[in-house]
Amino acid sequence: MRILFDARSVRTPSGCYVFQGLTKAWRCDPRVSGVVAAVPGSFDRSMVPEGVEVIPMRGGSWAVHYLSELRRLTDQCRADVLFCPNGISPRDPRAVLYFQDMFHFRIDGGATNLMRLVPRNVVRASWRRLSSDSAKLGICVSRHICEEVRKRVRLPSIVVYNGVDIGEATWSGEENCVFVLGGIGHRKDEQTAIRAWSTIPFAARRDVLLRIGGVEPASRRASLRALAATLGIGREVSVVGTLPRHMYLEEIAKARVVVSCSRMEAFSLPVAEAILMGAPVLCTTIASHLELIKETGAGASFATRDHAQLATAIGAALSGTAPPRLQVPLSGWSWDSRARQHIDAYVSRE
Numbered sequence: 001m002r003i004l005f006d007a008r009s010v011r012t013p014s015g016c017y018v019f020q021g022l023t024k025a026w027r028c029d030p031r032v033s034g035v036v037a038a039v040p041g042s043f044d045r046s047m048v049p050e051g052v053e054v055i056p057m058r059g060g061s062w063a064v065h066y067l068s069e070l071r072r073l074t075d076q077c078r079a080d081v082l083f084c085p086n087g088i089s090p091r092d093p094r095a096v097l098y099f100q101d102m103f104h105f106r107i108d109g110g111a112t113n114l115m116r117l118v119p120r121n122v123v124r125a126s127w128r129r130l131s132s133d134s135a136k137l138g139i140c141v142s143r144h145i146c147e148e149v150r151k152r153v154r155l156p157s158i159v160v161y162n163g164v165d166i167g168e169a170t171w172s173g174e175e176n177c178v179f180v181l182g183g184i185g186h187r188k189d190e191q192t193a194i195r196a197w198s199t200i201p202f203a204a205r206r207d208v209l210l211r212i213g214g215v216e217p218a219s220r221r222a223s224l225r226a227l228a229a230t231l232g233i234g235r236e237v238s239v240v241g242t243l244p245r246h247m248y249l250e251e252i253a254k255a256r257v258v259v260s261c262s263r264m265e266a267f268s269l270p271v272a273e274a275i276l277m278g279a280p281v282l283c284t285t286i287a288s289h290l291e292l293i294k295e296t297g298a299g300a301s302f303a304t305r306d307h308a309q310l311a312t313a314i315g316a317a318l319s320g321t322a323p324p325r326l327q328v329p330l331s332g333w334s335w336d337s338r339a340r341q342h343i344d345a346y347v348s349r350e
Contacts, residue, residue, distance in 0.1 A: 002034040004079035009086040021163045024049040025339030036077045066090050081346050095135040099145050102266045136349050141267040144287035162267050163335030164276050169249040171278040176208045179255035181270040182215040189261040195307035198231040200315050211238045257317040280322035282313050298326040
């Protein structure tokens with residue numbers, strides 16, 4: 001079996017993580033004879049795992065990409081599977097649609113570019129409905145997003161969670177720090193953590209830093225710092241942008257408690273990573289978070305945007321009543337395991 005990965009939409013840190021995790025792990029499966037990455041000219045080829053072939057794309061519009069370019073490339077490299085990580089594919093029986101983002105179906109109401117996002121999503125949703133009935137399979141990263149897929153498209157779909165690669169990292173909680181899992185866009189809702197922090201009694205948060213990591217773009221970091229200053233806690237709050245992966249894992253490992261205030265996720269890889277590291281995790285009651293809590297038996301939830309409830313939970317954690325932590329290591333969450341599940345599914349559809 002040969003697999004072609006459409007890397008046109010691989011731009012974000014999480015997208016690169018999935019690209020590298022799957023392509024590297026697919027190559028380790030004896031049923032796979034080759035893995036090919038179709039990349040645009042601007043793609044950083046240093047991100048391509050060793051042994052993965054690279055095939056360049058021609059430039060062109062979104063429509064040209066899905067109407068002709070992907071099928072041409074699939075034929076050229078003699079691929080049996082065309083893997084489309086953006087939930088959209090050409091009309092091709094070799095296509096596997098990967099649903100890893102709730103933006104495939106919903107738009108964050110807090111986004112500043114709604115006028116551009118709405119027409120784009122309408123066009124993509126229409127094409128997905130037209131093309132998906134000829135595809136091989138849909139793979140969804142959570143049961144929640146699988147339910148959304150089945151409401152909208154005629155496509156056999158299964159659930160395969162994302163792989164979680166934390167290496168040897170384990171939680172220690174050795175620093176007086178609460179780490180907030182920030183990110184790109186308003187849906188990460190980091191301001192809820194800042195508002196919660198401002199209402200925790202000073203005696204409980206004395207000498208503890210609220211650190212928010214991964215916040216992009218820079219304008220959002222400035223806005224969060226301004227909010228902290230307005231609330232009188234500017235010196236207690238640190239806001240940083242995207243961190244190198246080893247530093248990101250270190251932040252989770254050393255924090256006394258890890259927090260996600262996100263309003264929308266398909267899988268929530270950062271929460272999964274924190275839980276599997278053994279960290280005490282507080283996350284919102286969105287479906288993907290609740291699914292991870294149920295699957296792992298770890299973590300606790302608070303209502304979305306409810307800074308008062310979050311403040312109570314953080315205060316309790318700092319005083320010694322932390323959220324439930326993972327008690328035993330979980331098997332089957334590696335990229336190798338997830339890749340085998342992918343291949344099992346592809347073979348079953350041949």
